[in-house]
Amino acid sequence: xxxxxxxxxxxxxxxxxxxxxxxxxxxxxxxxxxxxxxxxxxxxxxxxxxxxxxxxxxxxxxxxxxxxxxxxxxxxxxxxxxxxxxxxxxxxxxxxxxxxxxxxxxxxxxxxxxxxxxxxxxxxxxxxxxxxxxxxxxxxxxxxxxxxxxxxxxxxxxxxxxxxxxxxxxxxxxxxxxxxxxxxxxxxxxxxxxxxxxxxxxxxxxxxxxxxxxxxxxxxxxxxxxxxxxxxxxxxxxxxxxxxxxxxxxxxxxxxxxxxxxxxxxxxxxxxxxxxxxxxxxxxxxxxxxxxxxxxxxxxxxxxxxxxxxxxxxxxxxxxxxx
Numbered sequence: 290x291x292x293x294x295x296x297x298x299x300x301x302x303x304x305x306x307x308x309x310x311x312x313x314x315x316x317x318x319x320x321x322x323x324x325x326x327x328x329x330x331x332x333x334x335x336x337x338x339x340x341x342x343x344x345x346x347x348x349x350x351x352x353x354x355x356x357x358x359x360x361x362x363x364x365x366x367x368x369x370x371x372x373x374x375x376x377x378x379x380x381x382x383x384x385x386x387x388x389x390x391x392x393x394x395x396x397x398x399x400x401x402x403x404x405x406x407x408x409x410x411x412x413x414x415x416x417x418x419x420x421x422x423x424x425x426x427x428x429x430x431x432x433x434x435x436x437x438x439x440x441x442x443x444x445x446x447x448x449x450x451x452x453x454x455x456x457x458x459x460x461x462x463x464x465x466x467x468x469x470x471x472x473x474x475x476x477x478x479x480x481x482x483x484x485x486x487x488x489x490x491x492x493x494x495x496x497x498x499x500x501x502x503x504x505x506x507x508x509x510x511x512x513x514x515x516x517x518x519x520x521x522x523x524x525x526x527x528x529x530x531x532x533x534x535x536x537x538x539x540x541x542x543x544x545x546x547x548x549x550x551x552x553x554x555x556x557x558x559x560x561x562x563x564x565x566x567x568x569x570x571x572x573x574x575x576x577x578x579x580x581x582x583x584x585x586x587x588x589x590x591x592x593x594x595x596x597x598x599x600x601x602x603x604x605x606x607x608x609x610x611x612x
Contacts, residue, residue: 368401376404391533392457393503403450411446418442458533461503465532468501470565472508473540477558486544486554487512507531521548536565 371377382400389399419442422435430438472493479489490508498505507528514524522545529538543557 370408371401371404374408376408380404380407387530388454388458390531392454393461406450410449411443414446415439415443462532462534464501465504466534468497468504469536470569471500472497472504473558473562473565477555477562480558481555487515
């Protein structure tokens, strides 16, 4: 065993092991995209389903059948719980629906699951905290403290589903915000080349999908709404609500004004694109200006001790030898 360890500690063996690890990491890096799922294709499939729903809703409106506008009632436990306790009214279903749309969750099933989770998660966490504190810490924790811990668990469980969804919204908005400048430039090029707004958005959605899947999804859904909704202004407003970004809403306002008053869209898009570039530059400058204060503590903790050791180390060694 000792001979085996000694052979491993030799320089030749260590070099061979490091080369093998590097080769394995290289192969893993090259092969990882082959095993990844096509997120853009999956999201575009969900957008296609939304397009089919819009088409069915428009047909239902034309024939006067309002019942087709509703989704099919679900028979699972979550839907029964929501209907029995009237959770859509208790938790303000419209506000929850808008939040879920910003997170990319648009179906009625997602709303039902979210409302049921807001009701069930506090109860589950409260029961778990109470059982945990009453069994393992029954002798160490007083009953009032157990009740307080149970209340804290219930309060945390009440906000946990909203926190989870808001994190999804923030990641989605960050992805859209990063690719929005490029999408706006592409949209400007398409519009100035003579394309209408629907094919221009469709073309931009195809091109921008590699940079931001959520943005491509939202543009594709906007094109579908422009095709099937009677009020085109509603389709543009839905784009601003689903993204929740001020930069997108400003472009939406320009599109609405262009549709209503017939103003040149290319000029407005050019100004908005320049303003978007300027805002991104100002944000980058703010982050760069905030970098030195953030680096102060890491430098004190990690860099200065090393510098002191390097500078004072030889002097301390010489003093110790003289003694």
